[in-house]
Amino acid sequence: MKVQIGDATLYLGDCMDILSTLDKVDAVITDPPYGISRAGQQETFTKNKKHKRKHFEDLGWDDGRPSKELFDLMLKSANKCLIWGGNYFADMLPATMGWLYWDKGQKGLSMSDGELAWTSEQKVLRSIVVNRSSLVGSEHPTQKPIQVMTWSIDQLGNPKTILDPFMGSGTTGVAAIQLGRSFIGIEREPKYFDIACKRIEQAVAQGQLFAPEPMKQVQETFL
Numbered sequence: 001m002k003v004q005i006g007d008a009t010l011y012l013g014d015c016m017d018i019l020s021t022l023d024k025v026d027a028v029i030t031d032p033p034y035g036i037s038r039a040g041q042q043e044t045f046t047k048n049k050k051h052k053r054k055h056f057e058d059l060g061w062d063d064g065r066p067s068k069e070l071f072d073l074m075l076k077s078a079n080k081c082l083i084w085g086g087n088y089f090a091d092m093l094p095a096t097m098g099w100l101y102w103d104k105g106q107k108g109l110s111m112s113d114g115e116l117a118w119t120s121e122q123k124v125l126r127s128i129v130v131n132r133s134s135l136v137g138s139e140h141p142t143q144k145p146i147q148v149m150t151w152s153i154d155q156l157g158n159p160k161t162i163l164d165p166f167m168g169s170g171t172t173g174v175a176a177i178q179l180g181r182s183f184i185g186i187e188r189e190p191k192y193f194d195i196a197c198k199r200i201e202q203a204v205a206q207g208q209l210f211a212p213e214p215m216k217q218v219q220e221t222f223l
Contacts, residue, residue: 003197006204008173008183012193015165015186019073025184027159028074029152031084031144032066032166066166068092074165075120080156084144086118098123100155102148105131119155126155139195140169149175170196177203 001012011018071092075081082100086093098121103114114127130145149172153162160181164172167185169192176183177200185200187193 005197005201006177006207007181008177008185008200008204010167010170010173010193010197010200011184011186012188012190013186014188016067016070016073018186019070019077019165022077022163022184024076025078025159025161025163026080027153027156027161028078028081028083028163028165029149029156029159029172030074030082030164030166031142031168031172032089034065034085034088034142065089070165077165078163080159081120082117082152082156083119084115084117084152087116089118093118094120096120096122097125098155099125100152101125101127102144103127103129105129105133117152121156138169139199140171140192143169144171146171146175146178150179153179153181167196168192170199173200174203177207180207 003010003012065088071083071089074083083089083093084102086099096118098119100117100119101114102117104112107113128148128151130147132145152172153159153175161184162172162176162181163184163186165186167173167187170185170187173183173185173196183200185196187196
C-alpha cells in the first residue's frame with residue numbers, strides 16, 4: 001500500500017521489496033533495527049527513579065539485524081547515507097570519518113549515554129546534546145527526538161529528497177517536512193505505519209497555510 005501526504009510518499013511493506021522499485025534519492029537517513037531485542041520494553045524504573053521506561057508491545061521487529069544485501073541496496077539508493085546505530089553494523093558498512101554522536105543527557109542510567117550514526121561523509125565527528133526526556137509520550141521504543149533528526153538532515157548538506165527505509169513512527173519524515181524537503185518512508189509494521197501517517201499528516205498541515213489534500217491509498221504489489 002502507498003499513501004501520499006503532501007510531499008511525503010509512504011509505503012507499507014518490506015523495504016527489501018520496495019527499495020529496488022524506487023528512483024535514486026539525495027539522502028537515505030534511517031534508524032534500522034539493531035538486533036538487540038528492543039521491540040518490547042517493560043515499564044520499569046532505572047537506577048534513577050525519575051527515569052521511567054514506557055511499556056511497548058513486543059512486535060518482534062528488533063529480533064534480528066538487516067542483511068548485508070539490504071545495506072548494499074540502501075547505499076546504492078542515495079547519493080549520501082546516514083545510518084543510526086552504525087556501530088552495530090560495522091561489519092556491513094565501509095570505514096568512514098563522518099560519525100555522529102547523540103548525547104542523551106542521561107549519564108549514569110542503565111541505558112547508554114548516547115548513540116552513534118554512521119555517515120557516508122568523510123568529515124570530522126560531530127555531536128548533539130538533546131535530553132531523551134523530551135520523548136515522554138513517544139510512540140515507538142527507539143524513537144528519536146525530532147531535533148536529532150533535523151540535525152541529522154543538516155549534517156548531509158542540503159538533500160532535497162530523503163528516504164527512510166525503516167520509518168517506524170515517522171520522525172525522520174516529520175523532520176523532513178518541517179525543513180521543507182520531500183520524504184519517502186517505508187515501514188512493514190501496520191501499527192507504526194498508521195502512527196507515521198498521522199504524524200506526517202499533522203506536520204504537513206502545520207507547514208501549509210491551507211489544509212492538506214486527503215490521504216490517497218494505492219494498492220501495489222511488489223514482486
